[in-house]
Amino acid sequence: MPQQRFPKVEVLSVAPHFISFILSETDTSMANAIRRIMIAEVxxxxxxxxxxxxxxxxxxxxxxxxxxxxxxxxxxxxxxxxxxxxxxxxxxxxxxxxxxxxxxxxxxxxxxxxxxxxxxxxxxxxxxxxxxxxxxxxxxxxxxxxxxxxxxxxxxxxxxxxxxxxxxxxxxxxxxxxxxxxxxxxxxxxxxxxxCPVAVATYRFWPIITINAEACGMLTMEQKQELVDACPDRILELDEATGNLVPAENAYEMATFTEDLKTTQEAMKKRPEDEDFVSVVQSTDRFVFSVESTGAMDAEDILLSSLRVLKDRLNYLASEVENGLK
Known part of the structure; x- marks a missing residue:
């Protein structure tokens, strides 16, 4: 039996024309279904x-x-x-x-x-x-x-x-x-x-940022600063008290391009097989949505309406399956 999930929504910011929220404890199929419904079926x-x-x-x-x-x-x-x-x-x-x-x-x-x-x-x-x-x-x-x-x-x-x-x-x-x-x-x-009620309806995967404290301890302050500057999204910063690398305050909302960070730390390694100083991977069950309205509806209402449409579709599918099994 597949694992039963109970998706959650956490609102990051909301305005009449824009909403940003986190959809978690679900998978890509649900995230993409909501996005497509907001675009095409509200x-x-x-x-x-x-x-x-x-x-x-x-x-x-x-x-x-x-x-x-x-x-x-x-x-x-x-x-x-x-x-x-x-x-x-x-x-x-x-x-x-x-x-x-x-x-x-x-x-x-x-x-x-x-x-x-x-x-x-x-x-x-x-x-x-x-x-x-x-x-x-x-x-x-x-x-x-x-x-x-x-x-x-x-x-x-x-x-x-x-x-x-x-x-x-x-x-x-x-x-x-x-x-x-x-x-x-x-x-x-x-x-x-x-x-179409939306001008923009996108989502991206929530980034999981892991800092290898032991490996970073071998770096000089200049090398740590080079890692901070390597990523255009500035997802890293130096702790003023300890001098250690830490995720930036808005790192989880901004980490979209990390190829430069990967290239920079590869050049710093003594051996290619050494562990990464910083790793950034995509979460498979947590997504950050950004929805902008055209003005026909408030962004929050577009989300609520899309969930209603999805619920109606699932109820219809369940009834058809039940009728088919009789």
């Missing part, structure tokens, strides 16, 4: 259909529709400050193909309206800006659902650095007019990348 909302009433801008209809589809659409459940689990829209909306409506309805889609006329807006602009092109942004999209809106910025820092009020769609000049209706539907990025 449901989100994205604009999937656009109806044009007028488009006299410099971009054709298909180009603007493509840009609209890539705008992150955020769902915020009504109620408490802490969402349930925030931004996870699968409980509020049905996939379009599963809805019983003929075309579309509030249960499976959200309607956005956009109507920007350069000449009309230009009359209300400051005089010094009236000769400049007018930028149509995601803030011009008006939703018919108060719980759904475009995610204009990833965080406050990005908002402060931006020159526009939201995500740019197109620029309009004198006499130009853009009027359309856009419909957002729920989907997963396995179908199309516009439904």
């Amino acid at each position: 449901p989100t909302l994205a604009i999937d259909l656009v109806e044009y009433h007028e488009n006299s801008s410099v971009l054709n209809d298909e180009y603007i529709a493509h840009r609209l589809g890539l705008i992150p659409i955020r769902f915020t459940p009504e109620g408490s400050m802490r969402r349930v689990p925030g931004g996870d829209c699968h409980q509020a909306f049905l996939p379009h193909r599963e809805c019983v409506c003929y075309d579309r309805c509030p249960r499976c889609s959200v309607e956005f309206e956009l109507d920007v006329n350069f000449d009309r807006v230009n009359q209300t602009r400051p005089e010094q800006e009236r000769d400049l092109p007018l930028t149509v942004t995601s803030t011009d999209l008006k939703s018919n659902n108060p719980l759904v809106a475009p995610a204009h910025f990833l965080n406050e820092e990005e908002q402060d650095e931006s020159h526009d009020e939201g995500i740019s769609i197109v620029k309009l000049g004198p006499g130009q007019h853009l009027k359309l209706k856009a419909f957002a539907r729920m989907g997963i990025s396995k179908e199309h990348a516009k439904w």
